[in-house]
Amino acid sequence: MWDYSETVKEHFYNPRNAGAVEEANATGDVGSLSCGDALRLTLKVNPDTEIIEDAGFQTFGCGSAIASSSALTEIIKGLTLDDALKVSNQDIADYLEGLPPEKMHCSVMGREALQAAVANYHGEEWSDDHEEGALICKCFAVDAVLIEDTVRANNLKTVEDVAHYTKAGGGCASCHEGIEEILAKVLAEKGESFDPNAAPMPEIETTPETLAAGATGMTNLQRIRRIETVIDSIRPQLQMDKGDAELVDVIGDSVYLKMTGACSGCQMAAMTLGGIQQRITEELGQFIKVLPDTELPKAQTEG
Amino acid sequence: MKGIYLDNNATTMVDPDVVETMLPYFTEQFGNPSSMHAFGNKVGRALKQARQQVQNLLGAAHDSEIIFTSCGTESDSTAILSALRAQPERNEIITTVVEHPAVLSLSKNLEKEGYKVHYLKVDNKGRLDLDEYKRLLSERVAVVSVMWANNETGTLFPVLEMAELASAAGVMFHTDAVQAVGKVPMNLQDTKIDMLSISGHKLHAPKGIGVLYLRRGVRYRPLLRGGHQERGRRAGTENVASIIALGKACELAREHMEFENTTVADMRDRLEQGILAAVPHSFVTGDPDNRLPNTANIAFEYIEGEAILMLLNKQGIAASSGSACTSGSLEPSHVMRAMDIPYTAAHGSVRFSLSRYNSMEEIEKVIEAVPPIMAQLRKLSPYWDENDPVEDPEKAFAPAYA
Known part of the structure; x- marks a missing residue:
């Protein structure tokens, strides 16, 4: 049995806004029958204000698909179309107090139904731009298609490269066999073979200049500010557990934190760092390593 | 309970x-x-x-x-x-x-x-x-x-x-x-x-x-x-x-072999007949004339198995399903696909497997519990309209792949 949150169960047992909306003027049909999840979202939009006055769903799918549909309709009712489109799949998952990694695609489906319905309202046809593959990395919910595309686009050759670009394999490492198989397949297309001993791609030079012009388009200072904002947003949770975290330094894609109070030496510290890492990575749209300050390179601490 | x-x-x-x-x-x-x-x-x-x-x-x-x-x-x-x-x-x-x-x-x-x-x-x-x-x-x-x-x-x-x-x-x-x-x-x-x-x-x-x-x-x-x-x-x-x-x-x-093939088989048959009689658009998968005495696999059309199992579980009834979602995979059970069961039914297949510890009383309770669950989920289904599937279901609802 999946480890569903109480909120997921509650929305599954008592779904809100089930059924088609009467006088709907926008419909979004998305999903995949082979996967066993499909959703029709109907909206009643006020043509003058573009406010969603009513939303309803019909879902063929599992418990979390029904709960995600229910959550989506609750979130978007009363929003303008523009504001509704800002709702991310993470917002849906957060509303439900989290979804198991295998089930995150249910929240993605919710967001896509919304895009499809808004397109339908504007008289446009929505076409999906992503394909979903078998889930490879369960720690970070990364599927085979994303890994394969990333390997191909960036000419990746090692498991470390894949973890660096997609996060897949960066957690418990159980999926490394699956990642190696994808690498072997893509490399074989180019007539190359997978070499488990190949050196990972050189890390990007991390001088302040390259950082300023980095992929995120942010200056280093902007980046550090964003990181601090994320840490500030997590701080109340840490303080609830009588702990705290302090930003010590940012070197390239490594963020060094000093865990204080109950967090320091806590067995959960590594997990907490992992959670912070995920938040910062999402916020910056770039893979970031979060490390305890004890990992700071010697020259930094001594110099 | x-x-x-x-x-x-x-x-x-x-x-x-x-x-x-x-x-x-x-x-x-x-x-x-x-x-x-x-x-x-x-x-x-x-x-x-x-x-x-x-x-x-x-x-x-x-x-x-x-x-x-x-x-x-x-x-x-x-x-x-x-x-x-x-x-x-x-x-x-x-x-x-x-x-x-x-x-x-x-x-x-x-x-x-x-x-x-x-x-x-x-x-x-x-x-x-x-x-x-x-x-x-x-x-x-x-x-x-x-x-x-x-x-x-x-x-x-x-x-x-x-x-x-x-x-x-x-x-x-x-x-x-x-x-x-x-x-x-x-x-x-x-x-x-x-x-x-x-x-x-x-x-x-x-x-x-x-x-x-x-x-x-x-x-x-x-x-x-x-x-x-x-x-x-x-x-x-x-x-x-x-x-x-x-x-x-x-x-x-060895001692219970006879019991499995008579009493347990009778309970299985009663369960199957009871459910099929009460739930429209459901059917037995596999070969009913040549199978284990304890197993009934029933496909419920236009609804999904994990949702069915969760509602059964809420009433204390344990079964399993061939839907993709129960295993976290992208395809429904390879057994259902191999038999060419359509997706709209394969995802809703539920396996009831009995043992010598079950009783006819339990079976009757399950027969009573199942139909409302199927009706409840079908009410949410885009393939379902009031009491029947929508006309030409696979055409009426053909979602964009996502």
């Missing part, structure tokens, strides 16, 4: 008699059967008795044909890999598309290592085409591995006949019989089956114990080498308490 457990093809309750029989082997009878002293000696004799109890249930000619393993999966892997290693000149395998992952995943992996695997297809009732099978048998085939009974539908394969055909062609025959043992009477000494897998927890013994039946004289290479346990055919200190439990469970299974 006490739950109603209808998921016995997944695992079974350990019989209280079995528990009682095994308990002393954790405490006062803790000896290693290999030891010379009295502590070990008694345990050795108990193991011998357990081996005979398994032998009796299978109708094997010799008790030395019973090799204790850790599980059904280990037995399957041991059998198939042994056949390949013992006959390096043969590099083909014949199996079926509906095998358990214990055989299917291994086969897929062996393909990567260069072996040629033939997967026999099934028709829409899950039956094999024996002509196709006969054509594939050749001196290139190292082993045939075909399940005796399918875990999802209970459909029985004609393994006795298939073993005869394999034998005539000089090919080894293995069957994964984890679902059949204890429900289908067997007398292996009168068959051409060379190897057979058992899993203890499917017949009221604990988890973590299995058996590989290995006919005397069949060429064999161990998976685990080490000590002399199991006559050197499966090294590793014996899981004594569980072996003794499995022996007892086999004795009890």
